[in-house]
Amino acid sequence: MTLRERRLWKQASVEEIKDFVTQAYNQEVENPCPVDKMRAFTDNIRRTSCGECVICREGILQLNVLAEGITQGTGRDGDIEVITEVSDNLIIGSCCNYGKEVGKITKKIIESDQEQFEKHIKRRRCDAVVCKKFFSYYVAPEKCNGCNKCVDQCLKKAIDGGKDLIHIIDSSLCDRCGECVTVCEAFAIQKAGPVVPKVPTKPIAVGSFDNQLQNGGGLMTRKRRRRSE
Ligand code: SF4
Ligand code: SF4
Ligand code: SF4
Structure with a gap:
């Protein structure tokens, strides 16, 4: 105008x-x-x-x-x-x-x-998890069904996984575009503030997350890394 x-x-x-x-x-x-x-x-x-x-x-x-x-x-x-x-x-x-x-x-x-x-x-906190600089996406392992739909949707190649595997998101590659969220029918892709809940460090078979949780292996609770401006 x-x-x-x-x-x-x-x-x-x-x-x-x-x-x-x-x-x-x-x-x-x-x-x-x-x-x-x-x-x-x-x-x-x-x-x-x-x-x-x-x-x-x-x-x-x-x-x-x-x-x-x-x-x-x-x-x-x-x-x-x-x-x-x-x-x-x-x-x-x-x-x-x-x-x-x-x-x-x-x-x-x-x-x-x-x-x-x-x-x-x-x-550097956004309680409503709206501001992209202050949140990250993660895959909730107990919800992911390994459908693999999110991988093709991610132009940043930030999602690792395969058929029947619990997928994981690499926060350092993710630009928070939210495209993967739109195809995940299981509502497994969620937002986290400074502390991300426990997730596997690499893709594991769907359903094995509970065992890993009990054994305490290959899990990470991470403080979200600050991205360089
Ligand atoms: S207040 Fe804004 S809209 Fe009104 S005259 Fe000034 S510039 Fe124009
Ligand atoms: S995160 Fe969602 S879209 Fe991606 S594999 Fe898991 S269930 Fe499918
Ligand atoms: S939010 Fe965008 S960049 Fe991040 S994992 Fe999903 S599709 Fe990829």
Whole structure:
């Protein structure tokens, strides 16, 4: 959308603007991660700002860049304060209600979910396991039936296994695209936060996992490796 094609929100009514902004927010309301919610909301809403005043145009973009950085694991101390300040600036200084309504929503998000923002920044954790940098996929060995469907789906060749074997995912090759999840009818491919449950270190026969668990051999519970940025 070019600047010329953008709507002149100054000419719209207060209710019209509120409805539009609320509708954009509602598209994300089910998103369980507040940081990703702010990233997606600001990414969407910045595209329909008329761009006439700097506070709205640059402010929403700045919020989007900050939220995106936090979801990518590059958040820094002070980001929360900047997000709050930019939101306040939007509320106070925007030329029309568009920027003000956006600022009210982003301020509400940061105030009600500050703890989650802090966890992303300081502990590199996403409790909702939404942010790709903060989770890994693993195959739950007790659920995998060895159908082998996921292997062909993985363009990164991150899945090891074969017919009738419990498959395993190499986290260092996986880019968290989620494609394998869509073909696994057994719902065996799951997300894990910092600690991954016990899984075999190499493919083993379907059904033998319980024995291995009892014998304690060839299993690993791993702290997820941090990927280099
Ligand atoms: S606040 Fe400014 S940039 Fe944003 S829509 Fe209104 S007039 Fe345009
Ligand atoms: S993880 Fe799912 S798709 Fe892959 S082999 Fe196991 S059951 Fe099949
Ligand atoms: S999430 Fe994507 S890259 Fe990772 S194992 Fe599944 S298909 Fe492969």
